[in-house]
Structures are given as structure tokens and as C-alpha cells.
Amino acid sequence: MFCFKGQRVVAVMLVLVLFAALLSGCRQQDMGGAQVLADEKEKLSTIRVAKQFGLVYAPLMVAEKIDFFSKYGLEVEWLTLGSGGAVREAMAANELDVAFMGIPPYLIGWDKGLPAKIAAGYVVIPVSLVTYDSNIKTLEDFKPEHKIAVPSPGSVQHILLSMALKKQLGDPNVLDDNLVALPHPDGAQAMLAKKDVVAHFTTPPYLFEELDQPGYRVVVDGFDAFGQDFNFNVGLVTEVYHDNNPQGYGAFVQGLNEAMNWVNEHKEETAELLAPEFKIEKEKLLKYLTAEGVNYTTAPYGLMGFAEFMKEAGYISKVPESLSDIAWENILGQVGKREGGPCTLEKIQWSK
Amino acid sequence: MRDFLSKMAFILVIAILWELIRLTGGYPKLLFPGVSSIINALWIERWDIMSKTMFSLKIIGMGLVVAIGLAMFGTFISMSGKFFAEIVTDLMAIMHPLPGIAILPVAILWFGIGIKAILFVIVFSAVWPLINHFYTGFRSIPVNQLEVGRNLGLTGWELALKVMLPASFPHILSGLRTGWARAWQASVAAELVFGAAGGQGGLGWYLYKKRFMMETPGVFAGMLIIVLIGIAVEYLIFAVVEKRTVKKWKTIIN
Numbered sequence: 001m002f003c004f005k006g007q008r009v010v011a012v013m014l015v016l017v018l019f020a021a022l023l024s025g026c027r028q029q030d031m032g033g034a035q036v037l038a039d040e041k042e043k044l045s046t047i048r049v050a051k052q053f054g055l056v057y058a059p060l061m062v063a064e065k066i067d068f069f070s071k072y073g074l075e076v077e078w079l080t081l082g083s084g085g086a087v088r089e090a091m092a093a094n095e096l097d098v099a100f101m102g103i104p105p106y107l108i109g110w111d112k113g114l115p116a117k118i119a120a121g122y123v124v125i126p127v128s129l130v131t132y133d134s135n136i137k138t139l140e141d142f143k144p145e146h147k148i149a150v151p152s153p154g155s156v157q158h159i160l161l162s163m164a165l166k167k168q169l170g171d172p173n174v175l176d177d178n179l180v181a182l183p184h185p186d187g188a189q190a191m192l193a194k195k196d197v198v199a200h201f202t203t204p205p206y207l208f209e210e211l212d213q214p215g216y217r218v219v220v221d222g223f224d225a226f227g228q229d230f231n232f233n234v235g236l237v238t239e240v241y242h243d244n245n246p247q248g249y250g251a252f253v254q255g256l257n258e259a260m261n262w263v264n265e266h267k268e269e270t271a272e273l274l275a276p277e278f279k280i281e282k283e284k285l286l287k288y289l290t291a292e293g294v295n296y297t298t299a300p301y302g303l304m305g306f307a308e309f310m311k312e313a314g315y316i317s318k319v320p321e322s323l324s325d326i327a328w329e330n331i332l333g334q335v336g337k338r339e340g341g342p343c344t345l346e347k348i349q350w351s352k
Numbered sequence: 353m354r355d356f357l358s359k360m361a362f363i364l365v366i367a368i369l370w371e372l373i374r375l376t377g378g379y380p381k382l383l384f385p386g387v388s389s390i391i392n393a394l395w396i397e398r399w400d401i402m403s404k405t406m407f408s409l410k411i412i413g414m415g416l417v418v419a420i421g422l423a424m425f426g427t428f429i430s431m432s433g434k435f436f437a438e439i440v441t442d443l444m445a446i447m448h449p450l451p452g453i454a455i456l457p458v459a460i461l462w463f464g465i466g467i468k469a470i471l472f473v474i475v476f477s478a479v480w481p482l483i484n485h486f487y488t489g490f491r492s493i494p495v496n497q498l499e500v501g502r503n504l505g506l507t508g509w510e511l512a513l514k515v516m517l518p519a520s521f522p523h524i525l526s527g528l529r530t531g532w533a534r535a536w537q538a539s540v541a542a543e544l545v546f547g548a549a550g551g552q553g554g555l556g557w558y559l560y561k562k563r564f565m566m567e568t569p570g571v572f573a574g575m576l577i578i579v580l581i582g583i584a585v586e587y588l589i590f591a592v593v594e595k596r597t598v599k600k601w602k603t604i605i606n
Contacts, residue, residue: 085564092382092566105564112566113382147465153564180465181546181560196464315565 063259072251102156120235127222157201227352230302305351408554415474423482452477477538485527489520
């Protein structure tokens with residue numbers, strides 16, 4: 001018995017020592033990070049960006065392939081991460097300087113203290129709820145056994161569905177028990193097989209692929225749910241990077257603008273460049289890139305519109321007091337602040 | 353009682369240490385939430401956590417019952433002849449190293465998204481260690497014990513119940529322990545990777561949701577519950593069973 005106790009004490013001490021070692025490791029890394037930042041100030045070098053895959057990310061993929069950043073003296077380190085959740089966690093842990101995510105996931109992070117703000121709007125693109133069930137005409141027709149696929153809880157698709165539910169049925173959470181979290185490809189596969197789910201809130205190209213099938217229709221259009229256009233994603237830069245590396249920040253924003261514009265002006269070349277990456281024919285990709293409603297832009301749209309609804313529905317605990325709480329200066333400068341009532345650009349940051 | 357007090361002291365020490373590291377390290381709340389916020393999350397979400405826990409325990413229970421049934425069947429047929437024994441051993445060699453979660457994509461293809469797929473993963477994860485331990489247990493029954501039993505006139509069921517079961521029970525018990533642990537891991541992992549269910553989901557789905565809502569205290573609260581259930585099952589079920597059986601029979605050293 002005594003021997004057992006002694007073993008336990010040793011075990012506890014071992015755990016403590018390991019823990020301390022682990023944490024001191026973290027500390028050193030932090031100091032290392034600061035050192036790197038100090039070095040960066042002098043020679044202006046790298047920025048760590050989460051690499052993401054999908055039609056929406058075409059400008060980012062082009063930016064990586066053609067390299068729009070080195071002429072501004074910026075070297076981009078592209079990191080591949082598993083999911084949107086992992087991207088946000090990496091940002092919180094300062095393993096990442098730039099990330100792209102939907103406005104609702106960002107607001108959830110912001111509410112919890114994620115130290116990053118919006119440096120660029122990123123793309124306006126249709127997001128819709130699609131079904132193949134001919135009995136489902138409106139949101140009222142969903143029965144408890146009808147499963148609806150969304151990419152994840154708190155995603156832009158989930159929040160848009162809640163917004164539409166509130167507008168049409170008065171209760172944003174009435175279909176919560178119908179939701180199934182499925183990544184876009186799995187959701188599209190389930191939809192095309194007409195198995196497990198009857199509806200899917202999704203984004204191009206999955207949206208286009210599903211709507212191409214006979215009998216597949218849109219039940220809720222994302223822009224209708226929101227009331228006007230909104231950025232599908234926003235480009236975020238962490239506070240640490242923004243404050244310590246203004247040149248790098250400026251270079252990244254400018255490079256991103258150039259990439260965005262290049263895609264708009266060279267859709268055919270973009271299709272040619274990216275078709276092997278997506279593993280689809282060039283013609284099909286071009287069709288997607290030029291589909292109605294797809295707008296490759298860095299302009300801010302609807303940045304504030306989700307917050308009030310998300311607070312009301314209980315997804316976040318507070319609403320940004322002004323745009324400056326969630327966006328960096330280049331966005332604030334673009335939107336402006338008209339005396340005597342909001343200007344057009346200020347108005348489009350809200351939902352209707 | 354002393355045992356209980358020492359465990360509470362142990363937990364208290366960990367909590368204090370946690371707070372000390374958090375406060376001295378200056379880590380952001382997002383990464384390293386305080387003990388109070390974790391307890392708070394636990395309290396606010398108690399009903400939700402409770403129903404999720406019940407759901408998890410229910411499907412794990414169902415999965416384990418099926419897995420134990422299958423394992424017993426597998427053990428009996430392998431005991432009944434060399435041919436079956438070889439098949440079962442080969443199957444075990446192939447399947448046992450495969451993590452249950454790796455089966456998930458296939459499970460979803462076969463059973464769709466929902467409870468059935470998760471149940472399949474649980475059964476798959478638990479059944480191989482169960483067979484492994486059961487089979488080893490029955491094969492390691494000392495021959496002289498069997499013969500003593502036979503000399504006393506025991507045959508058939510009586511022999512199985514009075515000699516074979518007690519002799520192999522240490523193995524059966526450790527099989528059940530492993531099976532339970534694997535089932536628990538499988539259910540949480542399957543839901544965490546896939547988040548398969550909507551209204552109906554267990555603790556894995558709870559963790560998944562909390563992660564995507566970036567509620568770090570909620571994530572820790574869910575983990576705490578998983579650990580506590582593990583401890584409870586060990587001390588309230590397995591330890592008691594062990595005390596009443598193999599320790600009483602003195603088949604293992606105390």
C-alpha cells in the first residue's frame with residue numbers, strides 16, 4: 001500500500017515537471033516570435049496565411065501561383081489547415097497572421113476575444129438552401145424528419161438559415177434539431193444521392209452542381225435572408241501582425257487587391273491556371289467563375305449586419321459598437337463616416 | 353472515506369496548479385480558460401450536458417451489449433474447433449489495429465448519417481479487444497483446474513460456470529474494461545469528427561458545437577464530464593465487480 005502511494009506521488013511530480021517544461025517551451029516560442037517580429041521590421045519579410053480550397057478561394061490560389069506579393073517585398077508562407085475551426089484556433093494561438101472566414105464565424109471569435117480585425121472584404125457569392133423534395137416549397141414545410149445539411153454550427157449558412165427562419169416563421173431556432181453538420185462535398189454527395197438529407201445550405205460550385213440536377217430548387221436565397229449583399233468571407237489580420245508590421249500588412253492588402261482584380265480581368269486564364277487544382281475541365285470552371293451573382297471583390301459588404309441578429313439569437317454576447325471594433329483602418333477609410341446620416345457605403349454594411 | 357478525501361485533494365491540487373499556470377503565464381482566456389469559467393459553463397449548460405451524456409451512455413450501452421454478444425459468439429465458435437479459431441484469430445489480426453474512427457466513412461456509406469453509423473463504429477471498436485481478451489481468458493484456464501472440476505463430477509454448464517468462468521474472469525474483466533474504453537472513445541471521436549446528429553447527439557457533438565462556437569470553457573466542461581464518467585465507471589462498476597469476483601476468489605493477487 002505504501003509503495004502504491006509513493007508511486008502516485010512520483011507520478012504527480014512527473015506530470016507537474018512535464019507540464020512546466022511544456023509551458024516554458026511555449027514561453028520560449030513566444031519570445032522567439034517577438035524576436036522574429038523585431039527582425040521583420042527591418043527587412044519586411046514574411047506573413048503566414050491559411051491556404052484554403054474552393055471556388056471562393058480562386059483569387060488566393062491565383063495569388064499564390066502568380067505571386068502578387070513579392071514585388072511589394074512580402075513573402076507569403078502558405079499554411080494548410082484542416083477546417084474553418086482549426087483556422088480560427090490557429091489564429092487565436094498566433095500561429096497564423098492572416099485567415100479568411102465567414103462574417104458569422106469571425107463575430108463568434110471576436111465575441112470571445114479573438115485578437116484580429118477585418119483587413120479586406122472577400123468575395124460576394126450566392127449562398128442558398130437547396131432541396132429536391134417537391135413537397136418542400138417554403139421553410140414551413142420542413143417536418144422533424146427532414147434533415148438539413150450545413151457546413152458547421154455557427155457558419156454563415158447556419159446563420160442565414162436562422163435569419164430566414166426568423167423572418168418567415170418568427171423563431172430562428174425552430175429547425176435546430178433538423179440540422180446536420182456536413183462539409184460541403186459530403187453534403188453535396190448526400191444531396192445528389194438523395195440520401196439522409198433533403199436540403200443543403202451551400203455555396204458554389206456545390207450550389208451550381210445541385211441546381212443543375214432536374215427537380216433541385218432554391219428554398220431560401222441567402223441575399224434575401226440577409227436583405228442585401230454581404231461578403232461571403234472576410235480577410236482577417238491579427239492585431240500582433242497589424243501593429244508590429246505595417247509594411248507587411250499594407251503589402252498583403254495591396255497584393256490581395258491585385259489578385260482579385262486579375263481574376264476579374266482574366267477569367268479564362270484563371271480557369272486554365274486552376275482547372276488542374278480543382279481537377280475539373282477548364283470550361284466547367286470558367287462557367288462557375290462567370291456564373292451570375294459571383295463577384296470577386298475586396299470591398300466590404302454587410303460587415304455589421306449579422307451582429308445584431310446573432311446577439312438576439314444568442315450566438316454572441318455583444319454587438320460591435322462601431323465598424324472600428326471589427327475592421328482595420330483601410331476598411332474604415334473606404335466606408336467613411338458621413339456627417340448627418342450614413343452614406344451609401346455605410347448603409348450597405350447592415351442587413352435589411 | 354480516506355480514499356475519497358485523497359482523491360478530492362488531488363483534484364484540488366490540479367485546479368490550483370491550473371489557475372497558477374494560467375495567471376502567471378498571462379495566456380489569453382480563449383486558449384486557457386479559468387477553472388471558475390469552466391465550472392460556470394458546466395452549471396449553465398447542466399441540462400444540455402446531462403441529456404447529451406444520457407444519449408452517449410445510451411448508445412455506448414447498446415453498442416457494448418451488441419459487441420459483447422458478438423464477442424461471446426466469436427469466442428465460443430473459436431473454442432469449438434481449430435478451423436473457426438484460425439478464422440477468428442486472423443480476423444482479429446486484421447481488424448484489431450484498425451482504429452474505429454477509420455471505419456466511419458464506410459459506416460456512413462452503409463448506414464447513412466445518424467445513430468446507426470455511430471453505433472456501428474462503437475461495436476466495431478469494442479468487439480475486437482473483447483474477443484481478444486475472452487479468447488485468451490478461456491484458453492489460459494489451467495488444465496489441472498478443469499480436471500479437478502471433472503473429477504468432482506462437474507460437466508457442461510456447471511463446469512463452465514463454476515470452473516471456467518472464475519478461472520478466466522480476470523481476462524474477461526480486462527476485456528470489458530478495454531471494450532468500454534474503446535466504445536467511449538469511438539462514440540466521442542465519431543461525433544467530434546462528423547457531428548453526425550442534429551437534435552440527437554452525445555458528448556462528442558457537444559464538444560463539436562462548443563468548438564465551433566469558440567466556447568473554450570464549454571469544451572473543457574465537456575472534457576471534464578467525459579473524464580468524470582470514466583472515473584465513475586471505473587470506481588463504481590469495475591472496481592466493485594473486481595472486488596466481488598476475482599479478488600474474492602483470489603484468482604489475482606491483491
